[in-house]
Structure formats: structure tokens, C-alpha cells
Amino acid sequence: MTEQQLREQMVTLARSMFERGYATGGAGNLSLKLPSGYFLATPTGSSFGRLDAERLSVVDIDGNHISGDRPSKEVAFHLAIYRNNHKCNAIVHLHSTYLTALSCLEGLDTNNAIKPFTPYFVMRIGELPVIPYLRPGDPRIAEELAKRAADYRAFLLANHGPVITGTDLIDAVDNAEELEETAKLALMLDGKSIRYLSKEEITDLQGRGK
Ligand SMILES: O=C(O)[C@@H](O)C(=O)COP(=O)(O)O
Numbered sequence: 001m002t003e004q005q006l007r008e009q010m011v012t013l014a015r016s017m018f019e020r021g022y023a024t025g026g027a028g029n030l031s032l033k034l035p036s037g038y039f040l041a042t043p044t045g046s047s048f049g050r051l052d053a054e055r056l057s058v059v060d061i062d063g064n065h066i067s068g069d070r071p072s073k074e075v076a077f078h079l080a081i082y083r084n085n086h087k088c089n090a091i092v093h094l095h096s097t098y099l100t101a102l103s104c105l106e107g108l109d110t111n112n113a114i115k116p117f118t119p120y121f122v123m124r125i126g127e128l129p130v131i132p133y134l135r136p137g138d139p140r141i142a143e144e145l146a147k148r149a150a151d152y153r154a155f156l157l158a159n160h161g162p163v164i165t166g167t168d169l170i171d172a173v174d175n176a177e178e179l180e181e182t183a184k185l186a187l188m189l190d191g192k193s194i195r196y197l198s199k200e201e202i203t204d205l206q207g208r209g210k
């Protein structure tokens, strides 16, 4: 896809997420790798419902601002993931309701916040590590994500929300939507007797992708 098509795709997908309640106010940010080697990111403070393709931010791998409006304050953590996972070409960060609710619970398994109970979670996401709480924009979020970026497709920032990767922006958005549904189910099922997938069932699903 050309840079112009990718810009329009970001605007369209962001608006679609906004209209369906995955993003509200100025929360969340998106980025993707451009054919030029630069990265396209949502501007800081922007609403997913009102992005302008021509004003999206362009940064280089070191976070230098190349063009467009001032980039998201989280661009450093997006870049940390790209640097450490070459399969990742797009990233979605949301404050979506169910994943953010999950991120506020005490006692999560920090290696994997959602114990698998459906195949799709295993195939699309695998495991969801929890990053200890840091204030939004703290450069240490990038350090924490850099350590884990090569091994995971999504992350849960404690008391904040999810960070989800994809092979392109469509894939990252699909992963985000499905992960949000999984969190919704996990919270709905809380306190109920769940039949979790067995080790063998999980092994059988691993590597099957989507
Ligand atoms: O939670 C925050 O403040 C950020 O992580 C966020 O979601 C929005 O920040 P910007 O991308 O700088 O608008």
C-alpha cells in the first residue's frame, strides 16, 4: 500500500473503533510502519473519531518528529516494540472498557492476565503479560515493553489499558477487538466454574495463527 492509502486506512479504522466504543475522548493511539521506513502515528490528544490523514504524525525509529502534528506521547513505546519485533508492522493502544477494567484488578498473573478458555485467544494473542503501572508517557513503559516485545503479541499496561500488535493495521485492530471480547468474557465468567483449555489443547492451538 502507498503512504497515502495507509494514512486513509488509519483514519478509517480509527473512526470505526471510535464509533463502536473501543475509543473515547482523546484516549489511545495508533501507529504503523510506512514504506519509507518512517512510522505514522496518531497525534497527541487526538480523537480516533476525528483524525485528519494529512495531519497524522511521522517519526523516525529514534522518535524524531519528521512531519505532521506532534506525535502521541506514547510513540516511544510503539518504537520500542518495532525495534524488538520485526514481524510487528502496526500497533494499537486503547483504553477499551473491559481490558482496562481487567488491568485494574489485583493479583493478575503477570505472565498472562487471561488464562485461556477459548481457542481464538490462544491463536491470535497467545499470552497477555502485564506491565507494572507507570504513568502514561513515562519512558520506562518503553523499557518494559522492549524486554518482552519479541515474545508477545499483546500487553496489558496495569491500571491503564492494552497494547496490541499486528502484521498490519487491520490485523492489529482485529486482534484488539477480539482481545477486548475475551476480556469481556473473562469478567462475565468471573466467579463461575470455567472449563479452561487444557495444556494439551493449548499446545495443539499454538502456532496455528488465525
Ligand atoms: O493514557 C494516556 O494518556 C496515553 O497513553 C493515551 O492513551 C493518549 O495519549 P496521546 O496518544 O498522547 O494522546
Ligand SMILES: [Zn+2]
Pocket (backbone or CB within 6 Å): 027, 028, 093, 094, 095, 136, 160, 161
Ligand atoms: Zn493510554
